[in-house]
Amino acid sequence: MQLPPFEYIRPESLAEGLQALAEHGDKIAIMSGGSDLLINMKFRLDGPEYLLSLNGLPELQLIEELDDGSLRIGAGCKLTELANNALIKERYPALQAAIFSVGSRHVRNMGTIGGNICLDTRCWYTNQSETWRDTRDGCFKTDSEQCHVIKTTTKCHALSSTDSGPMLIALDASVVLASQAGERVVPVREFYQDDGLDHTVLEPGEVLVAVIVPPPRGRAVFAKLAQREGLDFAAGSFAAAVSGSNEKLDSVCLVMGSVAPEPRVMEQAGKILMDAGLTDESIDAAAGAARLSLDEVTNLFTPPGYKKRLIRALVKDALTELRDQAVRG
Amino acid sequence: MAKQLITLIVNGDSYEVAAAPHQTLLEVMRDILNMTGTKRGCTAGSCGVCTVNGEQGEAILSCLALAVEWDGRPVTTIEGVEEGDKLHPVQQAFLEYGAVQCGFCTPGLVMSAKALLDVNTDPTEADINEAMAGAICRCTGHIKVKKAIREAAKALREREVNDGAS
Numbered sequence: 001m002q003l004p005p006f007e008y009i010r011p012e013s014l015a016e017g018l019q020a021l022a023e024h025g026d027k028i029a030i031m032s033g034g035s036d037l038l039i040n041m042k043f044r045l046d047g048p049e050y051l052l053s054l055n056g057l058p059e060l061q062l063i064e065e066l067d068d069g070s071l072r073i074g075a076g077c078k079l080t081e082l083a084n085n086a087l088i089k090e091r092y093p094a095l096q097a098a099i100f101s102v103g104s105r106h107v108r109n110m111g112t113i114g115g116n117i118c119l120d121t122r123c124w125y126t127n128q129s130e131t132w133r134d135t136r137d138g139c140f141k142t143d144s145e146q147c148h149v150i151k152t153t154t155k156c157h158a159l160s161s162t163d164s165g166p167m168l169i170a171l172d173a174s175v176v177l178a179s180q181a182g183e184r185v186v187p188v189r190e191f192y193q194d195d196g197l198d199h200t201v202l203e204p205g206e207v208l209v210a211v212i213v214p215p216p217r218g219r220a221v222f223a224k225l226a227q228r229e230g231l232d233f234a235a236g237s238f239a240a241a242v243s244g245s246n247e248k249l250d251s252v253c254l255v256m257g258s259v260a261p262e263p264r265v266m267e268q269a270g271k272i273l274m275d276a277g278l279t280d281e282s283i284d285a286a287a288g289a290a291r292l293s294l295d296e297v298t299n300l301f302t303p304p305g306y307k308k309r310l311i312r313a314l315v316k317d318a319l320t321e322l323r324d325q326a327v328r329g
Numbered sequence: 330m331a332k333q334l335i336t337l338i339v340n341g342d343s344y345e346v347a348a349a350p351h352q353t354l355l356e357v358m359r360d361i362l363n364m365t366g367t368k369r370g371c372t373a374g375s376c377g378v379c380t381v382n383g384e385q386g387e388a389i390l391s392c393l394a395l396a397v398e399w400d401g402r403p404v405t406t407i408e409g410v411e412e413g414d415k416l417h418p419v420q421q422a423f424l425e426y427g428a429v430q431c432g433f434c435t436p437g438l439v440m441s442a443k444a445l446l447d448v449n450t451d452p453t454e455a456d457i458n459e460a461m462a463g464a465i466c467r468c469t470g471h472i473k474v475k476k477a478i479r480e481a482a483k484a485l486r487e488r489e490v491n492d493g494a495s
Contacts, residue, residue: 001372008333008350008397038353038393039373051350055398080387104463106377106441109387110394230462231375 001042001129006051014059014178014209017052022180022205024050030207031055032076032115035107040120044130045141060114060209063087069215072176075114075208080105082113092213094220098167098239101224104231114208117165117175117188121158121196121261122233125149140197156196159258165192166239166257167222168211169265176210177202185212192262199261217251218243219325223318224257225310234258235302236310238290238318246278246326254286256311259294266290269315278323287316335400339364340409348396355379355391358406366407366436367391377464378437380444381406388444388460407436410443418488419443422481423474430468437464442478450485452478 009028011017021028029048031037032055040046054060060076063085071087082088083100102108102116125148126133126141138144140156147153168175168188175191177184188211191200202208220241226232237257244250252273254266269286276282291312302310332347339358348357355372358364358381370378372392379392382405391404410417416424419442429435438461445452445460452460457478466474 002356003351003353005349005351008395010397034395035374035390035393038395042373053395053398103374104377105444105460106380106388106390106463107374109383109389228462230458 003038003041004044004047006041006048009050009052011052011054011057014054014057017054017057018178018180018205018207020050020052021207025204028052032060033078033111035103035111036115036119040127043127045126054114054207060112066212071213073113073211073213075117075210076112077114079103079108079111079113079116083108091216092171092220094222094239094241095164095167095171095213098163098222098224098237101222101234101237102163107231113164113211116162117168117191117211118200118202118208119160119162119165121156121199122161123149123156123158123196126158156261158196158199158261160192160199160260160262161233161258162263163222163224163234163237163257166237166255166263167220168213169255169263170220170239170241170253171213171216172241172253173211173213175208176212177206178209179203179206181205183209189265194260194262196261217241219322221318221322221325223314223321225314236307236314238311238314239263240318240322242273242278242322246323249274249277254290254315256290256294256315259307259311264293266293266315268293273319278319278326283316283319283323286319287312290315333397333400335397337362337396337399338401338403340405341403346396350395350397352396353392354381354394354396354399354404357396358391364406364408368433368436370434370437375465376434376437377441378434380437380440380464382440382444382447386444386447388441388463390463405440407439410439417443418484419446419478419481422477422484426473426477426480428469428473428477430466434464434466434469438466438474442474442481446478446482446485450482450489452482 009020028050031053060074062074064072079099089096173188174185222239224234224237226234239255242249242252252270254270256264269289272286291308294308332349337344346361368378370376374390374393380388381391383389384402419439441464
């Protein structure tokens with residue numbers, strides 16, 4: 001497959017890039033590492049007139065500790081660099097695990113954290129070659145008002161497949177969005193929205209420039225299942241962060257990935273753990289609640305019902321791991 | 330869409346080529362420079378046959394790299410790993426331990442393995458799995474590939490010892 005032609009813009013600075021974004025409105029696509037966008041363009045899912053390449057822009061490649069102990073990671077940092085970063089390994093091992101689980105080594109050498117956070121939603125019916133798609137009618141993602149996965153729906157249910165997204169929500173991280181009007185900081189939890197066509201709150205002319213991870217407050221865990229561990233997008237992923245003791249937790253945040261157009265925060269399951277702490281029974285109950293909280297699931301690459309059973313098992317295993325972390329110290 | 334004059338530095342040699350922004354590094358190397366050692370596979374980042382090594386020796390997918398972004402940045406391909414008239418230890422081990430069958434994926438596998446061994450000559454099983462997961466072979470079956478990489482690592486370690494002694 002070849003790429004469709006486009007006008008290539010390589011800014012010398014972020015300011016120059018923001019100007020290009022403001023100028024070209026919705027005709028411009030932002031490329032960071034390119035490992036996702038270029039594939040979508042080859043599949044003719046994206047055909048921007050202009051391509052803004054932020055690849056290698058020095059301003060977006062800084063990793064710095066802020067005064068309050070937070071870590072500010074530039075959106076252009078390559079995933080391999082972050083997975084090998086000593087500070088991230090030491091302070092946020094679960095985030096390191098999430099980043100390390102993205103794609104293959106080859107993809108991580110090219111892809112960036114900003115790209116992974118913004119990763120476009122995916123669906124069995126659209127993320128295919130043009131010829132494959134032509135064998136049936138279009139859908140919300142292409143040119144028709146229908147969804148092949150959930151027939152009765154009125155919106156696109158393509159799945160968010162970012163691995164870093166759920167983990168960053170659990171760690172209470174924020175993203176920095178920049179446009180010509182200035183910068184705004186948005187909690188990652190509010191960055192995503194439940195619409196496969198428009199899955200982030202990024203406005204036209206805006207770009208994600210950094211992610212800020214607050215100092216670690218307790219323990220965290222990341223779990224993921226994919227068809228092939230070394231390469232595929234997650235069939236389901238789960239990120240959790242807790243503080244306090246197993247008997248009495250002070251805070252809980254549980255997030256599922258690859259189950260909806262956005263990473264899904266599991267309020268009900270979290271409440272069970274807040275009330276009962278981490279015990280065999282509460283973990284079982286939370287895993288059950290996680291399963292029940294998935295109503296309309298598009299079973300991307302999996303048979304019907306599989307994803308719900310998968311999530312239940314994933315949550316149970318990961319929470320057990322989280323409980324044992326405290327015991328091991 | 331206008332073509333740009335860029336300088337690709339492949340295996341230490343500079344080539345001035347006119348490339349359109351939508352041409353990938355793979356396309357320019359194969360179709361303009363006639364360097365066909367790097368293979369064209371899925372062209373969508375799944376198979377790893379187009380793997381080349383970037384500036385720091387890291388494994389990258391040339392099917393997902395825009396040629397214009399590699400203007401002036403050194404790239405190593407399978408054509409550039411031989412050491413004089415001798416095969417690179419990774420190539421030698423692939424031959425000796427039967428890690429090649431049809432050979433189509435071999436350039437990608439060798440470049441992926443070389444990226445690993447360039448920075449780590451004593452890789453664990455997990456290191457090898459991680460480095461090779463994105464480079465797929467459909468006929469050899471990865472057992473012999475991994476055996477070859479372990480043997481190549483051994484050869485490189487012995488070389489380090491000998492170099493240290495001399």
